[in-house]
Amino acid sequence: MQKIRLLLVDDETNFLNILAKRLKKRGITPELAANAEQCLSIIDNQPIDVVVTDVKMPDMDGLQLVKTIKSKYPDIEVILLTGHASTRDGIEGIKAGAFDYLTKPVEIEQLLEKIHQAFEKVFQKQEKRRLAEFQAKIEQQMIVTERLASLGTLATGVAHEINNPLAIIKEAAGYLGQLLKKKDMEDFTYKEQFEKGISKIETGIERARLITHKLLGFVKKSETSSLSKVDLKELVTEVFELLQREASFKNIQMILDTNESPFIIHSDPYQLRQVLLNLLTNAIHASGIDGKITITVKYEEENTVVIAIEDTGEGIPKENLKKIFDPFFSTKCPGQGTGLGLFVSNNIIRKLGGMIEVESRLGQGTCFYVKLPQKVINDSELAKQAVHPD
Template sequence: MDDEEGFRTAIARRLGKRGFVPVQASTGEECLEILGREPMDVVVLDVKMPGMNGIDTLKAIKLRNEKTQVILLTGNAAVSDGVEGIKSGAFDYLTKPVEIDHLVNKINQAFEMIRLEEEKQKELEYREKLEKKMIDTERLASIGTMSTGIAHEINNPLAIINESAGFMKQVISSPEMSLFSQKDALMKGIEKIENSIKRASKITHQLLGHVKKPELQFSEVNIKALLYETFGLLKREIKDKQININWEIDQKKNIVWSDPYQLRQVLMNLLNNAVHAVSENGSIILSTSETNEDMILEIKDNGIGIPKENLGKIFDPFFTTKSFDEGTGLGLFVVHKIIANLNGKIDVTSTVGKGTSFYIRLPKTNESNR
């Protein structure tokens, strides 16, 4: 940016010959307007400008995008402006008249600074993910150790309670108890005990299933056929709520390399969640896309959605928003673990009141799994 058109045009032409794609501006206001439409990596500013000067323009640029590198041009007698610019976030400054080779060198240095900052950010993000993964691994290992002991300890008294509840039920159902006034109340109490036993047994079963890694049997799996099969188990609920199932699965994009039994468990869990999330006459959309190595299945519903504050927790063990009788909080945790064992990934997006989408990414062939 420079208000002297001849100087500005000459610099732009020479930079163009060096492989850069310069965009010219004659004022600070015009420079900011251009940056609002088209962000730039490096900006060269003349400090002495009519109206909005170079220092003010620099501050406005940095306020908008801290990553943009700014090189200031100052007069020989205005080195103090360059120093002030450095304090305000400029990459560096040059004094006029500017040698084109010196300017090109400074621009290349600015681009190198951008590259280094991006690498630094990527490294930081990678380390954060690695640390989180290590923490999760340690946490899950401790859960696994605990789970085995807890499950076995709970199963023994559950068996005794279940046997006693069955005996009580037989006694209450006998002809001798037919006139007992509290018979119905006792029967309801016993049924509550039995339901609680079933729920506790389900938790211990899932805990043991989490601890013991299954032996996987990989083969080519037709994802569409597996979805049809899974929906068959939910047809009653789908019919009762008159849910509309939209199939948008490409016949050429429905084969994955996976364990059909484990994948069926994943689909059953996610589809069951979708069926329960939508209201009457709701819809569930199934679609596929692919990359060179992977197939991506999207299961999308227009149900109640998941609050933003819960999205990061839904794959955690024992996290659930369902009532005591409805959920154990292990379903999506198990789903996440299975997908990882199948060399895949699972992601989720959701908006409250609009619905939820789960994305399952799995290898298409055994080769892409290596």
């Protein structure tokens, strides 16, 4: 359980100091206030769980203080210390919202027990709130996941449909291009304009093809047959080689950092290659001249593998961090990014039982963490495990 953040309030300095000393010996170091005003100022400036306050104080008395604290900070519990034989004050205090009261002179053990009880109440409330927040977050996440899933289904359906007319346009543009090359077209007045037009059509087709290709890659199911042993070290090296040329244009250094060799996991090599290509391409795009990209592959906890792709590039502004996994979110110039790389990668890793996390500092760089189970378990294996759990 967390430490109790306690505040003692009393205008008798001696009493306050002795009480503080005794509590300190028993593991609680309280904040001290000599009157209600000081007490309220401390509460305004730092988190407090329990207040123990005297009732009789010159400025605002303890009862008024309970009311003020409870109206502003209902989660704080207040224990009142009343004068000898003034039970009425105590009862009034409880009516005003105090947790309980003790009569002076106080037994330190009794006070300690009361403080623990009050704190238990505070703790339970905090736990309840944390749970409610967690549930709200999960619900929110589920809404987003469902939204993305339906968007994914729709988008991939559209991608399939678009592929057919795209093929026809490509065919027709090619045919027109061939016609323009014929001898009897040599003197055609608008030949150059037609050629330019056809070239534009072809560029457009290529871009549309790239989008449909990425969307369809996203829908590819991680079938049982595609799960196999993967040497992550070999896979990263292969992706490095594929991107070497692009990185060399900016003199970017690419480093693979791992202690294991080989680094074997059980996953989908095809899909992982696609994710690494997407993340590394992004890192290269974000890097300036002489940048550095480091891929670290290591084990985290039991059965979890982390692939960290760290760059020294431009970083991601805070307001964009929430959007980068959304489909079609891109800060790249039109024609240079479809905004599908991270959306697709995130969905692939989720299907493989993992997650992608990101940390970024504007102007300093970004690190994407791909966390994967060491072994992706497919449905039939899950069923087997349910029958024969080890």
